[in-house]
Amino acid sequence: AQSVTQLDSHVSVSEGTPVLLRCNYSSSYSPSLFWYVQHPNKGLQLLLKYTSAATLVKGINGFEAEFKKSETSFHLTKPSAHMSDAAEYFCVVISSGGYQKVTFGTGTKLQVIP
Amino acid sequence: DAMVIQNPRYQVTQFGKPVTLSCSQTLNHNVMYWYQQKSSQAPKLLFHYYDKDFNNEADTPDNFQSRRPNTSFCFLDIRSPGLGDAAMYLCATSRGRGDLSNEQFFGPGTRLTVL
Structure with missing residues (x-):
């Protein structure tokens, strides 16, 4: 079985403060x-991806994520939030192998307060 | 630029009137996906094509059909739209083979309104 849990449906931060959006997964x-x-009203844009290379992954717009298997x-995470970061963020797990099962988290809405 | 294109961006149809949404890609990817996304929810996978092989998700209603006449194009047909089918429909592609084979590239979406 495969699942993704985004622990916070809403996160609110002040501009210039750190951002942490949490994602836990399970996959066979x-x-x-x-x-x-x-x-x-826009499509989804890839921020970053982990595909079994380095566990600390850097993405666009100053975001990064760390894969912790244990x-x-x-x-x-992002060290300093910008107003333009206000959006919905989805964590996605895709199993490798012949049939690629795609599982989305429920999303976290990030609010950035000026 | 290589991309995923969806037309139209906004579609209005009447209850029960068939509607077709279009997706095209210039990435030459093997896999094309259709997702339904309702307000404040995560995208829900409806089905995907791996080349010409069609893969339907178990809970996708029969009202939703898809066609992929060639590598570049994929269509979503809703045979008899109900009010509950109003949503954003997202098309995505992935390479399907080799390195980074499962990274998905999304189109901008088509917002469907059912009157």
Whole structure:
């Protein structure tokens, strides 16, 4: 079985303060993990991905995430929030192998307060 | 630029009137996906094509069909739209083979309104 849990449905931070969006997963196979961002009425944009290389992954717009197998976590962080970061963030797990099962987390809405 | 294109961006249809949403890609990817996303929810996978092989998710209603006439194009047909089918429909592609084979590239979506 495969599942993704985004622990917070809403996160609110002040501009210039750190961002932490949490994601835990379970998968029977060696998964690939992704973080996508979605601005209102837009498609999903890839922020970063983990595909069994370095466990600390750097993405676009200053975001990064660390894959921790022992904790089955892939939390997304950014040192300093910007107003433009306000959006919905999805953690996604895709199993490797012949049939690629895709599982989305329920999303975390990030609010950035000026 | 290589990309995933969805047309139209906004579609209005009437209850029960068939509607077709279109997706095209210039990435030459093997896999194409259709997702349904309702307000404030995560995208829900409806089905995907791996080349010409169609893979339907178990809980996708029969009202939803798909066609992939060639590598570049994939269509979502809703045979008899109900009010509950109003949503954003997202198309995505992935390479399907080799390195980074399962990274998905998303189109901008088509927002469907059912009157």
